[in-house]
Amino acid sequence: MTAETRAAPSSSRRRHRRQDVLAALPWLLPALLLIMAIVLFPAGFMAWTSTREMSTVGVDQGSAGLGNFTALLDFPGLRRVLLNTVIWVVGVVAVTLVISMGLAQFLDKAFPGRRLVRLAVIVPWAASVVMTAIVFYYGLDPFYGVINHFLVDIGLLDGTFGFTRRPVPAFLVSMTVAVFVSLPFTTYTILAGLQMVPGDLIEAARVDGAGALRTYRSVTLPILRPAIAVAVLINIINVFNSLPILRTITGSIPGHQADTTTTLIFKFIQQYRQIDTASALSVLNFAIVLAVIGVYLALVKPMRQD
């Protein structure tokens, strides 16, 4: 620090800070504008809409107070939809994690053709989720579906089963598809985490007589923790917001027994033309997502100052 700044520390530092921010602004402004226009503003507009009375063609008809929220609470299927949402998110994320941990462990070992297997695993990640969901919907058709007939041919089913015709089986099928499309990202993240595990540490644990399971639990798992934390968080957000799978597989089933809050929002927008109630439910969804992010930030503290 020079003598000059020591003499007048606060004002000069403040001037420096302001200059630094002004210098940074042109570089960050495009990103900030885009985030404001397409993320923050719609979020605010949605919150505003949730307190308005809207016609089916989208004309604002004045304040509704909290009317949209009370209408939402009175919505007959809501309890089931909320329960479905919890089952959907927890079930899909948990099953995905367990399978991914095994899969990543396997793909970390050296064997002939490993590169090709890894590339095969990436395909459901790159492919459009709608398209993947549609092929499952087709394959499980009780009449002409090849997957359904395959299950009969190998003796797992006595006759074809209407997987996609009733809410509960269709919901479970959707969860399976959601696990299928979530596996690549989770597996790859854990696989990247496994690269951080030093080989000599594992060797040392073995020399000390630890079995494979013990080594995994006490050596590998603690090092994997950050990778798993990130994979789980991103997965929670993705699964919570997932629309195409349930829309494709359970969309033609009447009622709301196979809906989550996300698919219900789209039914409010598209089928019932109630943008006001849809906004109220979106605000609720938005609050849940923010709460999840908040919990995550508190737990993992990714933003440590450097």
Added chain:
Amino acid sequence: MATEATATTTPGRANRTSETTVWQHRTRRRQGTPRWMMALAGAVIALVFLAPYLIMVIGSFKRRSEILGIPPTYLPTEWVPSNYLTMWSTPETPLPYNMVSTIVISVGGTLLVLAVALPAAYYTARHRFPGKWVFLLLVLITQMLQPTVLAAGLFRQFQAAGIYDTWLAMILVNGAFNLSFAVWIMHSFFAGVPREVEEAAMMDGATKLQILRLVTLPLVWPGIVTAVIFAFVASWNEFAASLVILTTAENQPLSVAITKFVGQYDSAWQYVFGVSIVGIVPVVILFAIVEKRLVAGLTAGAVK
């Protein structure tokens, strides 16, 4: 944080590979899981992950009467490659328009991401300034949000702004929601370029812009390619926002158009799968190119 992550990964990875091989030589002698059994298990796993897409490929070559036939056939009795020609002119959806729509929206969204994220990533990696971490946190939060959670708001906003049902609206949406991945991965690549390299170029009398163009950009090229491909694939597959914002059939992308072939009673499955293959193959190839770096980009912002 992101810097450290990339800096330690590379040597760590190299170390580990050599050690793994040594270690596996030993375990193999001790436990003896034969390599061919591992390879076989690998083949089964690959088959499971590819199975739905194999069904698509096979289905796309079946005649309409056969694909709706009961019981279904595993392989087409007659291969009908002409499905890939006839699918472009069907009553269900104007497919050539949908293809153009998908390309315009994806390319536009990707260019927007690049134009907006590149300067931000460069500056945050090279300079300290107050509010830097607030900015990066804001970007991280947008990664956690998806168009679905804001669909109702976007729908209203675009109606009010008069760009409802336009490509522009979808380009903006794809630009905004793919911004964070691009910022974070390019940030970590820029931060990985040693300052000394740039300083040396400055000594040689290069201007700031010359340094950026001739020294820094070539070094961060892999990061830029990864960001571009990720943004492109995500925009290509985007579904939820397109569903509510694009109402004219001609404006809709493939992901929405394809659902038109699926009806309650009568579905043109052979076209569903033909279009799916056309929509999936290019992006799988792109993803395969940047396979290793995808995870780094998605988690760079979040793992210390």
